Amino acid sequence: MKRKHKRLTFVLVALLLLGGAAALVLSAFEENIVFFQSPSDIAAGKISDDRRFRLGGLVEEGSVDKSAGETVTFRITDTANTVRVSYTGILPDLFREGQGVVCEGRMESGVFIADEVLAKHDENYMPPEVADAIKKSGQWQGETK
Amino acid sequence: MIAELGHFALILALMVALTQGVIPLVGAQRNHAPWMQYANQSAILQFVLVAISFACLTHAYVTSDFSLVNVVQNSHSTKPMLYKVSGVWGNHEGSMLLWVLILAVFGAAVAMFGRYLPPALKARALAVQALIAVGFYLFILLTSNPFQRMFPPAQDGQDLNPLLQDPGLAFHPPMLYLGYVGFSMAFSFAIAALIEGRVDAAWARWVRPWTLAAWCFLTGGIALGSWWAYYELGWGGFWFWDPVENASFMPWLIGTALLHSCVVVEKRDTMKAWTVFLAIVAFSFSLLGTFLVRSGVLTSVHAFATDPERGVFILVLLLIVIGGSLTLYAWRAPQLKSTGVFQPISREGALLLNNLLMGTAAGVVLLGTLYPLFIDAVSGGQDKISVGPPFFNAVFIPLMTPMVAAMAVGPLLAWKRGDLARALKTLWLAMALALVFGIATWSLQSGQSPWGIVGVAIGSWLAIGTLIELADRVRLFRIPLRDSLRRLAKLPRANWGMTLAHFGLALAVFGITGAGAWKVERVQSMRPGETVNVSGYDFRFDGASEKEGPNYLITEGRFTVTKDGKLIAELAPEKRIYTVRQMPTTEAGIHTLLSGDLYAVIGDSNADGSFVTRIYFNPLVVWMWIGALTMVAGGALSLSDRRFRIGAPKRSAMPAGAQPAE
Numbered sequence: 001m002k003r004k005h006k007r008l009t010f011v012l013v014a015l016l017l018l019g020g021a022a023a024l025v026l027s028a029f030e031e032n033i034v035f036f037q038s039p040s041d042i043a044a045g046k047i048s049d050d051r052r053f054r055l056g057g058l059v060e061e062g063s064v065d066k067s068a069g070e071t072v073t074f075r076i077t078d079t080a081n082t083v084r085v086s087y088t089g090i091l092p093d094l095f096r097e098g099q100g101v102v103c104e105g106r107m108e109s110g111v112f113i114a115d116e117v118l119a120k121h122d123e124n125y126m127p128p129e130v131a132d133a134i135k136k137s138g139q140w141q142g143e144t145k
Numbered sequence: 146m147i148a149e150l151g152h153f154a155l156i157l158a159l160m161v162a163l164t165q166g167v168i169p170l171v172g173a174q175r176n177h178a179p180w181m182q183y184a185n186q187s188a189i190l191q192f193v194l195v196a197i198s199f200a201c202l203t204h205a206y207v208t209s210d211f212s213l214v215n216v217v218q219n220s221h222s223t224k225p226m227l228y229k230v231s232g233v234w235g236n237h238e239g240s241m242l243l244w245v246l247i248l249a250v251f252g253a254a255v256a257m258f259g260r261y262l263p264p265a266l267k268a269r270a271l272a273v274q275a276l277i278a279v280g281f282y283l284f285i286l287l288t289s290n291p292f293q294r295m296f297p298p299a300q301d302g303q304d305l306n307p308l309l310q311d312p313g314l315a316f317h318p319p320m321l322y323l324g325y326v327g328f329s330m331a332f333s334f335a336i337a338a339l340i341e342g343r344v345d346a347a348w349a350r351w352v353r354p355w356t357l358a359a360w361c362f363l364t365g366g367i368a369l370g371s372w373w374a375y376y377e378l379g380w381g382g383f384w385f386w387d388p389v390e391n392a393s394f395m396p397w398l399i400g401t402a403l404l405h406s407c408v409v410v411e412k413r414d415t416m417k418a419w420t421v422f423l424a425i426v427a428f429s430f431s432l433l434g435t436f437l438v439r440s441g442v443l444t445s446v447h448a449f450a451t452d453p454e455r456g457v458f459i460l461v462l463l464l465i466v467i468g469g470s471l472t473l474y475a476w477r478a479p480q481l482k483s484t485g486v487f488q489p490i491s492r493e494g495a496l497l498l499n500n501l502l503m504g505t506a507a508g509v510v511l512l513g514t515l516y517p518l519f520i521d522a523v524s525g526g527q528d529k530i531s532v533g534p535p536f537f538n539a540v541f542i543p544l545m546t547p548m549v550a551a552m553a554v555g556p557l558l559a560w561k562r563g564d565l566a567r568a569l570k571t572l573w574l575a576m577a578l579a580l581v582f583g584i585a586t587w588s589l590q591s592g593q594s595p596w597g598i599v600g601v602a603i604g605s606w607l608a609i610g611t612l613i614e615l616a617d618r619v620r621l622f623r624i625p626l627r628d629s630l631r632r633l634a635k636l637p638r639a640n641w642g643m644t645l646a647h648f649g650l651a652l653a654v655f656g657i658t659g660a661g662a663w664k665v666e667r668v669q670s671m672r673p674g675e676t677v678n679v680s681g682y683d684f685r686f687d688g689a690s691e692k693e694g695p696n697y698l699i700t701e702g703r704f705t706v707t708k709d710g711k712l713i714a715e716l717a718p719e720k721r722i723y724t725v726r727q728m729p730t731t732e733a734g735i736h737t738l739l740s741g742d743l744y745a746v747i748g749d750s751n752a753d754g755s756f757v758t759r760i761y762f763n764p765l766v767v768w769m770w771i772g773a774l775t776m777v778a779g780g781a782l783s784l785s786d787r788r789f790r791i792g793a794p795k796r797s798a799m800p801a802g803a804q805p806a807e
Contacts, residue, residue: 006486006488006489009489010489010497013489013498013501014501017501017502017505018505021505021508021509021540021544024509024539024540024543024544025509025512025513025540027539028535028536028539028540029516029532029536031535031539032532032533032535032536032539033530033531033532033536034530034531034532034533035528035529035530036529036530036531054529054531066749066751067751067752069669069670069751069755069757070668070669070670070757088668089668089757089759090379090668090746090748090749090757090758090759091748091749093720093728093729093730093731094728094729104531104533
């Protein structure tokens, strides 16, 4: 193989690889990006039932119901609207009423079925959506670092 | 008084670093030996000063000096001694001090042990190191001073974040930083080489030990961090593609590529500019990792925008280092002429493929990590998205599968021009067994993810392929066995290192596959005496009791695990409340078997006396840690190869004008 051809081979392989990676990234983005919504977005009817999304806000005071054993229900609020959430599993250590939370899952007949619940797990790192949701609702007390 | 001493020592270190960043550079340019020599003395002096500073902060933590803001915010008098010490770097300010300490340690190591380095290269590399250090000293002194006093002193501290009060996480940051900062050495040598306009085999041999050491520490640090996440967070997984995890993973990917391209420069005198580029990128990713974790940009783009002091400082530092080094690269890299030529199918070609795949993988991880921040920033906070594990798995696994497949073939190809058909013929047994295992997996698992089959097949392909390569190298069964064994004993340690590291990755692939594809999870309320069956194991809940730890209260659950009536293990998962911060944490109860981990977590109690419990069977997960340890062992073994001792290699022909060392 001539030097020129060799270089061409390398360039082609590299391009092929980049092209493949780009295709992978694009298709993965299309399928796997999860949008963040607030209870108000749901009230406005922006959500279709088949799409996974993240729901964030504050856990409403007095709304946590653990009477069904491993399935917990609670309401998430952004002070304007609330959504009922059902979750089967162990809630994160820092899940508390009145605190910010992000749930991932989908809507099923008016109830948000969460398969993942995230509360902040380190005082220096909290899901960005929670911070904003709390800020928007005016209950932001600031982080004491 | 001692805190002021620490502060003062740090300021002196900045001054020393400033001079070290200028005088040796000028000296090397003018070929003035005493000025170049200055780099040695100043690097050691810098190390002594930073060590004093770090010791002062440690003293403040150990003695619980609550007149320091930093100690108040991150310590408490009742905290066990281990966490008083690890609290020094368990916070922003202290961890930055640890960062510069490690930087100074590496600088001093080059000064003391780099006897045979050409004086000009050494002087320039140490000067570049000092310039990096200047940036970090300024950052600490201007925005993150750990020695800040408060008046009046506090009665007691606010305690360290309980999640960090754990042996795994106590040593995770130092390991990780040894890795990050280790790449700064490769970076400094790359910049020095660009200034000199010269990269040769000897250069690669000097850079390689630093890269290898950094890679070993980074591998160990990442493994330690994910092990911690595994038992401490209680989510049953060990890798969540969290931005903080990705921040350490990207330098690892590029560092791995750099490690392999160094080999090509050393053996074949080609791919020079590319290797220098990788050295720059590896350290840039290390800086980016620091920026992502330390600037608060992950917490929120807006938090970053409203409290920008630290973030902007690191961002500017990042721009100067990356921008400056890439500009220098664009200017000088065309001078780095390669002499070796090679065919696409060759050892060089295989290593280049490794580089391309690793680089692409790092690129997509970067994209997935930054994309949500980007969308958030451009939409002004209106659109929020999250890019989670499904994205990364969908992209990363297809990229790594061909990579692992090629890893078994590459070492069998000759330099310059390889014979792919011969290599594949040598690997026939690996191919056959991979197929058999893949099919066996397919028939055993029903209707689950195809990646489980791929993982098993590709893992066995690499494991067996690596062993075949070793056998091929010593000509096993083709010459008398005794001669083969003699060859085996004489193999250079670097070869053993490669074999071990590749084999370790194969083991890790099994662990990742098992835990990723076949994890079984059960969540239920359990009363004492109740039993639940998970993957053939009976988990009996024996109740929970209250206990007291050194600075926390414990609710300890007890599980007895049996299989077919035979006792396998007793698990004691804990829920802890740290009294100072009133913060709960989870400690999973884990019993490790070679076939998988029995993993139990206890949650809240219900009114009827039952507890919510979460029980996992994580197949093969222990192989993940064994694999990571094997990889580190491989790196360390390769590092111990005499050829790569920092002082050992001499340049065959001294560059014109350079003084012979010593």
